[in-house]
Amino acid sequence: MAITSANQLELLQIADAVAREKMIDPGLVIEAMEESLARAAKSRYGSEMDIRVSIDRRTGQPTFTRVRAVTEDDLIENEKAEISPKAAQQTVAGSKNDMFVTQTKVPVYGEEGQQTGTHQVRVFNLRRPTEADRKRMDGVDQDTPPQLGDLLSDQVPPVDMGRIAAQSAKQVILQKVREAERDKQFEEYKDRVGQIVNVAVKREEYGNVIVDLNPGEGSLRRNDKIGRETYRPGDRVRVYIKDVRREQRGPQVFLSRTAPEFMVELFRMEVPEIYDGVIEIKACARDPGSRAKIAVISYDSSIDPVGACVGMRGSRVQAVVNELQGEKIDIIPWNDDAPTFLVNALQPAEVTKVVLDEEAERIEVVVPEEQLSLAIGRRGQNVRLASQLTGLDIDILTEEEESKRRQAEFEERTKLFMDTLDLDEFFAQLLVSEGFTNLEEVAYVESDELLVIDGVDEDTATELQARARDYLEAQNAKALETARANGLQDDLANFEGLSPQMLEALTKDGVTTLEEFATCADWELAGGWTVENGERTKDDGLLEPFGITLEEAQDMIMTARVMLGWVEPEDVVGPAEDEDEAALQPEEAGA
Known part of the structure; x- marks a missing residue:
């Protein structure tokens, strides 16, 4: 069937119907039709030829043209798609009365094959111009003969659309429409990462739940589901858009119900003060489906951040708990002081002492013996969540364990002073009790600090420092000798x-x-x-x-x-x- 024998307006009607059904631009459908007709024409005239088709957006009339690029004689590889400057000028000269020049943009490609931009080239159209063509001719040089890089375009007869060609054209159109749908979905959701959407469950595949995003589908993977939840087709569920990626099989929208950000967004929806920015959630840690901790701060001294998040009789926090299948939530006041914040984060356990090592980002917490299990939590849950919330590695000790460690340090330092300064145990213990931890402190401290120790006079202080310095000098000499060796x-x-x-x-x-x-x-x-x-x-x-x-x-x-x-x-x-x-x-x- 020749394309010219069909009702040409039907092409526009089909394009419009497909565009409305798929909710895409009708121009994209027409471009897909043009490409499919061009492929059919290439199968008729030969794949070496550069055949292009344009469909009039008002009448539906398709125009088939052959395009040749003006190329240097010694660089011509395909004579059906390229032409030398001399031959191009002769062709144009022979069609002087039935020819006009327009401009078009062609892509520019870099060394790696990626498009880096576009540039303007002239197109010599070997036919009589129409009224629409005359508008495109305005401001374009009509007299200069073809140069390298210009294009020659001449019309070829329309092709007959046989069964095979029609089937191929259908596949091209379907593929283009599918790509347009995917691009539309990616553009729609790429800027919605971090939002909560309400979706309908379509099916489950290997533990992953596929949901309807309308348009397109999203994936709620197994590790992004709350453990106890089950879904049936048609169920409505709220999910957090975690990531949107453009992949080979189309855009992939990854959803989550276990991300800490999901809980933050739920509180933002339930607590107006968070939405308005008066209260901020500074940190969030979750054990999905079981327990969570959030740290909140208020920028208005008259508003209690914990009370505002809990709500009247717990109504606000309960709404979040219900959405998360009963996940228990501890709401903790934020504090810039790391030890104070950690004490809050370990609630409901009571903390006796906190020792922070900022350089190593570790913190030691001392708790009473009866509070140890509460501080650690079931399977270490409480201390693990507190560690995630504060960003610190936490070591929990009982008061007895800390006492034993301090005793061991005391004995170690006592032995150091006994061995190096030739002191008896009692005198060495006096030094440690006064806060001396190493020989350098004894050797180079002001003598007044030694005189405050009971039983130490000026002669004793001088003797202590002399012994310490002699020992250090001997150690220095030995170390330097080893280094020389x-x-x-x-x-x-x-x-x-x-x-x-x-x-x-x-x-x-x-x-x-x-x-x-x-x-x-x-x-x-x-x-x-x-x-x-x-x-x-x-x-x-x-x-x-x-x-x-x-x-x-x-x-x-x-x-x-x-x-x-x-x-x-x-x-x-x-x-x-x-x-x-x-x-x-x-x-x-x-x-």
Whole structure:
């Protein structure tokens, strides 16, 4: 069947009907029809030819054209789709009265085959212009002959649409319509990540629930469902849009009911103060279907954040609990002080003492013996949620365990002073009781601090410090001798800030020169933490046992680089200067 024998308006009617049914742009359906007709024409005239079809948006009249690109003679590979400049000029000259020039945009591709933009080229149309064509001719040079990169377009007869060609055209149109639907779904949902939607369940596949998003489908995967929930086709369920990805099989909308953000959004819907920004949920941790903790803060001193989230007789929090299948929710007041916040987060357990190690992001909590099980929770749930909420690793000790540890430290320090200073046990215990923890403190502390100890006079204090200094000097000499034996060079030995023990530790790891020291990273010296797959792993530093901080390690490394001439002194910005610059930036921005 020839396309010209059909009612041409029918094409427009079909396109309009399909567009309304699929809720897409009718222009996309017509473009799919044009491509399908072009494929049918190529099967008739040959795949080497560049056949293009355009359908008049008012009459439905299809126009079949052959397009040839003007290409240098020695670069022509396909004579049916390319033409030399000389041949193009002769063709145009022979059609001078039945020819007009327009412009069109063609894509520009980069080295990796990706489109990087478009540029304008002239199109020499080898036919008599219509009234519509004359508008397109305005402002386009009609006299200059074809140049490299220009296009020649001449009409070819319409093709007969046989059964096979019609079937192929149908497949092209269906594929294009399907792609348009997918693009529409992606565009609609890509900006809705983080929202809650109410959807209908369509089916379940291998534990994953497929829901109707209208248009398109979404996936509620097995690990994103609350454990006890079951769904049947037609059930309505509220879900959180967690992610939208463009994949080979089409856009994928991933939904969740277990994400902490889902609970945050539910509270935002139930508590007007959160929606208005008066109250903010600072952190949320969940054990989906079982228990959760949220930390809230109020920016209005007259509003209690916990009370506002609970609601009158618990109405607000109960609405969230019902949506989450009875998940128990602890609402905790936020506090900028980490230990205070942790005490709140471990509720309902009572905390006796908190010791925070900010550098390691760890915190030790001491609780009474009878509160231990409550602080840990069933299967460690309470302490795990508190850890997620605060972002700290938590060690829970009973008062008895903490007492034993303190006793062990006391005995260890007592033995240190007994062995190194040749003291009896009682006198060594006096030093530890006064807060002395190492020999350096005894050797270089002001003598007045030793005189406050019962039984210590000036002679005794002087003798204690002399013994401590003699022992430290002997240890330093021994460490320096070991470092020399390991290959220590003078440039590193004379570097200010490195003790003999530090030099010994560096040389044991192969750092023997100032140049090798300057190539070290700050974490290699001071240690640090690495996060892999959500787990924090400790990286030991060469100088970490000596109490070197990350900032001190940075300073020493930069000083070494300046001494070697790798860095200019004026280019070195210290931590204090960084803070000053950061403090000045807002004022400068405001100015």
